[in-house]
Amino acid sequence: MISCDIVIIGTGPGGESLATRLAGEGLDVVAVEAELVGGECPYWGCIPSKMMIRAADAVAEGQRVRRLGGSAEIHPDFSMVAERIRREATSGWDDSAAADRLTQAGVRLVRGRGVVVGERTVEAGGERFSARRGVVLNTGTAPAVPPIDGLDSTPYWTNREAVSAMQAPASLVVIGGGAIGLELAQAYARFGTAVTILEVAGRILAVEEPESSDALRDVLQSEGITVRESVSIDRVDHGDDGFTVSLSNDEVRAERLLVATGRRARIHDLGLEEFGVDTSAKNLTVDDDMSLVPGLWAIGDIAGRGQFTHVSMYQAGRVGDVLLGRDPGPYDTSFPRVTFTDPEIGAVGLTESQARERGIDARTSVSQIPASSRGFIHGPGNDGFIKLVVDAERDVIVGATSAGPTGGETLSLLALAVRAEVPLGTLRNMIYPYPTFYRAIESAW
Numbered sequence: 001m002i003s004c005d006i007v008i009i010g011t012g013p014g015g016e017s018l019a020t021r022l023a024g025e026g027l028d029v030v031a032v033e034a035e036l037v038g039g040e041c042p043y044w045g046c047i048p049s050k051m052m053i054r055a056a057d058a059v060a061e062g063q064r065v066r067r068l069g070g071s072a073e074i075h076p077d078f079s080m081v082a083e084r085i086r087r088e089a090t091s092g093w094d095d096s097a098a099a100d101r102l103t104q105a106g107v108r109l110v111r112g113r114g115v116v117v118g119e120r121t122v123e124a125g126g127e128r129f130s131a132r133r134g135v136v137l138n139t140g141t142a143p144a145v146p147p148i149d150g151l152d153s154t155p156y157w158t159n160r161e162a163v164s165a166m167q168a169p170a171s172l173v174v175i176g177g178g179a180i181g182l183e184l185a186q187a188y189a190r191f192g193t194a195v196t197i198l199e200v201a202g203r204i205l206a207v208e209e210p211e212s213s214d215a216l217r218d219v220l221q222s223e224g225i226t227v228r229e230s231v232s233i234d235r236v237d238h239g240d241d242g243f244t245v246s247l248s249n250d251e252v253r254a255e256r257l258l259v260a261t262g263r264r265a266r267i268h269d270l271g272l273e274e275f276g277v278d279t280s281a282k283n284l285t286v287d288d289d290m291s292l293v294p295g296l297w298a299i300g301d302i303a304g305r306g307q308f309t310h311v312s313m314y315q316a317g318r319v320g321d322v323l324l325g326r327d328p329g330p331y332d333t334s335f336p337r338v339t340f341t342d343p344e345i346g347a348v349g350l351t352e353s354q355a356r357e358r359g360i361d362a363r364t365s366v367s368q369i370p371a372s373s374r375g376f377i378h379g380p381g382n383d384g385f386i387k388l389v390v391d392a393e394r395d396v397i398v399g400a401t402s403a404g405p406t407g408g409e410t411l412s413l414l415a416l417a418v419r420a421e422v423p424l425g426t427l428r429n430m431i432y433p434y435p436t437f438y439r440a441i442e443s444a445w
């Protein structure tokens with residue numbers, strides 16, 4: 001039995017930053033990682049997908065020159081971004097640099113799968129570790145693949161294949177119109193792939209405001225992407241001519257198929273049930289300090305408070321504070337998030353329907369980016385809007401959406417307003433620089 005202060009199972013963004021911080025504070029930290037140090041985000045998630053999006057947006061923006069300032073001939077070359085992802089983002093999916101950073105920070109890195117085998121005790125890499133302070137779980141998610149007939153026996157893509165492909169396929173069918181499906185669908189389409197999105201719900205991006213779904217659907221369709229909502233998929237087949245997805249009345253064919261239908265938390269093979277942790281739900285249930293039971297914490301996607309890198313890192317900060325004897329303060333429930341399509345869909349707090357479900361007397365207002373001075377000046381690619389959800393009783397914004405060319409950045413002001421419950425009167429009595437995109441917030445009152 002090897003003793004230490006803390007064992008962290010899984011080094012996603014939260015686990016990695018927590019391990020580094022605690023080791024820096026002099027704690028004896030063991031981090032266990034089954035795949036790559038850093039988790040999904042740097043190798044198969046945020047970073048490579050946003051690199052694809054950056055390249056795809058440059059292609060789209062280049063084409064807009066024709067409507068703004070001259071002639072341009074763009075020949076999209078997917079191999080350039082594929083190579084950039086391989087070389088600059090992932091070093092060929094090699095985590096040596098991240099592993100070295102961790103060990104140089106004083107963390108003991110154990111390669112292998114960790115399992116909780118006793119109170120504050122973990123088995124990993126053929127050893128047993130006894131952690132005086134406890135164990136932090138940061139095991140993340142895997143793609144949730146729906147039980148569609150035939151799908152299992154086909155060479156479908158998940159996010160991993162989609163961000164590590166060296167060539168753009170001629171055609172792609174995307175099952176799932178959520179964040180992953182929409183971001184990658186648009187990126188591939190801008191490199192010339194004929195894309196069809198199949199969404200089972202009544203609208204794409206169904207977790208956000210209906211206005212977000214409408215704005216995005218219009219843009220995607222205008223770029224030649226086929227968006228089909230409320231579909232029911234009967235089966236999937238694969239042969240020499242690619243994939244065939246059979247729907248109720250017709251079928252869709254494509255060279256490649258991407259499954260992007262949500263994520264499944266990796267919580268079932270950690271031995272947690274032995275210690276009174278309920279693993280019957282989709283995610284673990286934690287308190288505001290991310291504690292499951294005494295001496296056991298969970299952070300990141302498995303903690304059920306949003307599957308985002310910034311959430312994972314925020315939660316790591318809270319556990320770090322607790323372990324270092326500092327008060328982490330109240331949990332930030334404002335929940336800012338951005339879908340990095342073009343237009344970017346930034347959102348914070350409650351949607352209108354969520355606010356009403358909570359019994360809030362919700363007043364909403366919307367302003368359109370193309371109708372703002374900056375949107376007008378911007379011209380092509382100016383789609384978007386600002387939507388505010390105001391608690392009429394308290395006169396504060398409880399939710400907001402900022403869709404547009406800089407929707408994610410414009411969100412920052414709204415995120416602060418929701419987080420700090422800034423009185424609407426203050427936001428009204430404020431000078432908004434002309435002609436910024438965020439002046440559209442003022443017009444939305």
Ligand SMILES: Cc1cc2nc3c(=O)[nH]c(=O)nc-3n(C[C@H](O)[C@H](O)[C@H](O)COP(=O)(O)OP(=O)(O)OC[C@H]3O[C@@H](n4cnc5c(N)ncnc54)[C@H](O)[C@@H]3O)c2cc1C
Nearest residue numbers: 010012034039040045046113114140300301307308309312
């Ligand atoms: C395509 C894509 C794009 C995304 N884009 C964004 C974005 O733009 N912005 C954003 O905020 N979020 C984005 N996300 C989500 C983001 O990647 C995750 O929320 C983020 O990685 C946080 O996950 P995590 O900390 O829970 O752990 P993960 O990143 O999932 O890492 C968990 C780690 O634990 C390891 N592990 C699992 N089980 C064990 C075990 N038993 N023993 C040892 N190790 C184990 C795994 O190997 C993995 O390395 C995206 C996700 C995808 C798939």
Ligand SMILES: NC(=O)c1ccc[n+]([C@@H]2O[C@H](COP(=O)([O-])OP(=O)(O)OC[C@H]3O[C@@H](n4cnc5c(N)ncnc54)[C@H](O)[C@@H]3O)[C@@H](O)[C@H]2O)c1
Nearest residue numbers: 146176177178179180199200201260261262307338339340
């Ligand atoms: N920009 C970002 O921050 C970003 C980007 C990508 C992913 N993420 C995170 O990763 C998570 C997972 O992304 P995701 O897109 O896989 O999940 P998601 O839950 O966001 O979307 C999945 C979509 O698939 C649909 N779906 C489910 N089963 C289906 C079926 N059988 N047929 C057709 N459609 C079906 C759902 O209705 C939903 O719209 C996101 O929720 C988000 O938290 C974040």
